[in-house]
Amino acid sequence: MITRKNASISKFIIHKVGNKFNDTKNAFSEKIVDFDEASYNLMLPFLLRPFSSVVQSYRFNHHANISLNEINSYAKQIFSDDDAFVDISKHVVTHLYEQSASANIKTGDVLIVMFEGIEFNEITTNALGIFKIETKVDFFQTYLENNSYDVLVQKGISSKKVDKGCLILNQTDTEGNIILSVDNNSYDAQYWINQFLNIKYADDANSHTQQYIELCKEFSAEVLKTSYGAQEQNTFLAKTIDFFKENEVVNIERFKDDVFQEDKHKSLFDDYKKTFEGEQNIVMRNQFDVAEAVVNKEKKKIKTDIKLDTNIQIKLDIDAPEASSEYLERGYDEDKKMHYYKVYFNVEA
Numbered sequence: 001m002i003t004r005k006n007a008s009i010s011k012f013i014i015h016k017v018g019n020k021f022n023d024t025k026n027a028f029s030e031k032i033v034d035f036d037e038a039s040y041n042l043m044l045p046f047l048l049r050p051f052s053s054v055v056q057s058y059r060f061n062h063h064a065n066i067s068l069n070e071i072n073s074y075a076k077q078i079f080s081d082d083d084a085f086v087d088i089s090k091h092v093v094t095h096l097y098e099q100s101a102s103a104n105i106k107t108g109d110v111l112i113v114m115f116e117g118i119e120f121n122e123i124t125t126n127a128l129g130i131f132k133i134e135t136k137v138d139f140f141q142t143y144l145e146n147n148s149y150d151v152l153v154q155k156g157i158s159s160k161k162v163d164k165g166c167l168i169l170n171q172t173d174t175e176g177n178i179i180l181s182v183d184n185n186s187y188d189a190q191y192w193i194n195q196f197l198n199i200k201y202a203d204d205a206n207s208h209t210q211q212y213i214e215l216c217k218e219f220s221a222e223v224l225k226t227s228y229g230a231q232e233q234n235t236f237l238a239k240t241i242d243f244f245k246e247n248e249v250v251n252i253e254r255f256k257d258d259v260f261q262e263d264k265h266k267s268l269f270d271d272y273k274k275t276f277e278g279e280q281n282i283v284m285r286n287q288f289d290v291a292e293a294v295v296n297k298e299k300k301k302i303k304t305d306i307k308l309d310t311n312i313q314i315k316l317d318i319d320a321p322e323a324s325s326e327y328l329e330r331g332y333d334e335d336k337k338m339h340y341y342k343v344y345f346n347v348e349a
């Protein structure tokens with residue numbers, strides 16, 4: 001996460017990117033934008049707001065050598081040479097254009113921005129921002145003509161959220177430059193992260209925590225819910241979050257002992273973990289530090305509702321992992337030929 005209270009824009013340029021597949025051409029600007037006060041005050045938070053809640057960071061990737069990563073190279077040139085900003089920004093757009101090898105890739109405005117005063121992990125640095133605006137919204141514009149006002153519809157950029165954006169900090173660790181990325185229009189998961197930026201998750205507690213919770217979520221959906229029902233799935237997810245919140249370090253064997261009562265469930269989990277690692281092309285650690293911010297963010301995404309085909313929903317409290325097994329029973333009624341849930345309670349809240 002970044003802090004933007006002291007951030008400012010020092011350089012800003014707009015280009016348009018076409019689509020290589022459809023033979024739609026790029027269009028380049030030759031000068032940086034000179035903002036008026038109102039536009040600047042709206043643009044700065046519009047661009048940086050999405051990164052205020054991003055907890056995971058990335059690093060540049062390349063199969064041969066990181067120095068051959070195009071965006072890494074362009075960022076280094078911009079950071080080291082102020083006069084190169086306009087020319088290098090065009091190369092960034094051309095590289096983005098080269099990745100649009102599908103009709104699904106949308107054309108749009110590309111904003112290349114230099115920021116100053118970005119705070120990240122108590123360090124203040126400058127950063128290069130690359131944003132792609134793919135979606136325009138309709139808005140009404142009034143105008144005066146012949147002493148009367150009229151109205152027309154125009155298209156413009158919504159100030160609510162960016163479609164795609166990345167922030168490359170001029171700050172490195174042992175893995176290289178720290179990169180934050182957002183994608184609110186992810187119609188192609190490979191296009192922005194893998195093909196254009198060519199980045200991977202940092203090897204840190206945030207990444208390890210995220211990957212393991214993602215593994216647990218998919219295991220619960222594809223194995224537990226399918227074989228044992230939604231109650232078993234939701235109980236497992238609640239126990240998972242509880243374990244992560246109660247432990248500063250996750251040990252995989254201790255985790256399995258804590259959340260699974262039967263050895264067959266442990267075996268199912270181990271088998272699924274191998275499949276997950278193969279599909280994601282990762283090797284997960286057997287022990288890692290917990291990133292509390294990631295746990296809290298993922299907890300908000302987890303839905304623990306049991307939706308029934310009789311228009312009834314049962315909502316389980318993710319903060320009470322034992323409640324489901326203690327106060328909720330699942331069975332089958334032979335007379336009605338239907339499944340049922342039995343709920344125990346003292347008083348209605």
